[in-house]
Amino acid sequence: xxxxxxxxxxxxxxxxxxxxxxxxxxxxxxxxxxxxxxxxxxxxxxxxxxxxxxxxxxxxxxxxxxxxxxxxxxxxxxxxxxxxxxxxxxxxxxxxxxxxxxxxxxxxxxxxxxxxxxxxxxxxxxxxxxxxxxxxxxxxxxxxxxxxxxxxxxxxxxxxxx
Numbered sequence: 500x501x502x503x504x505x506x507x508x509x510x511x512x513x514x515x516x517x518x519x520x521x522x523x524x525x526x527x528x529x530x531x532x533x534x535x536x537x538x539x540x541x542x543x544x545x546x547x548x549x550x551x552x553x554x555x556x557x558x559x560x561x562x563x564x565x566x567x568x569x570x571x572x573x574x575x576x577x578x579x580x581x582x583x584x585x586x587x588x589x590x591x592x593x594x595x596x597x598x599x600x601x602x603x604x605x606x607x608x609x610x611x612x613x614x615x616x617x618x619x620x621x622x623x624x625x626x627x628x629x630x631x632x633x634x635x636x637x638x639x640x641x642x643x644x645x646x647x648x649x650x651x652x653x654x655x656x657x658x659x660x661x
Contacts, residue, residue, distance in 0.1 A: 503640045505633060551611060558603065558619040561596050568592040578656075 501511025501523065514521045538548045568589045575581040603616045634641050 554615045555619045
């Protein structure tokens with residue numbers, strides 16, 4: 500994302516020897532540490548912090564899996580490779596993942612777990628808003644990302660067929 504201007508360009512620098520995104524990993528680690536540090540300073544216990552932060556992170560993973568389960572059949576259809584089994588698998592996956600999210604909402608869990616899904620939803624909306632702003636004010640970034648992902652998709656599908 501740094502290569503495309505979504506984050507500062509230096510966050511995309513790769514380590515000279517290891518070719519890893521060490522700056523981006525460090526920034527992500529610091530951002531991840533901040534909520535736990537604040538909760539700890541406020542007197543929350545380690546297991547509570549782990550549960551709260553873990554719940555929000557898990558909702559992120561579940562949402563990502565739902566998006567992939569929707570996107571995979573769309574992608575396969577565009578490639579002309581979609582089969583009924585793909586649709587069935589995606590539908591079952593979305594249903595099961597949806598149940599996992601529903602289980603965080605009903606029956607209503609005790610506080611603070613009852614408001615964590617809403618915190619996650621607010622964070623998700625913030626991320627969506629960021630993408631909308633980038634799309635509106637820097638449309639070339641989205642075009643570049645599309646070109647790059649299309650190039651990689653074509654490159655890897657050609658390599659796997661050969």
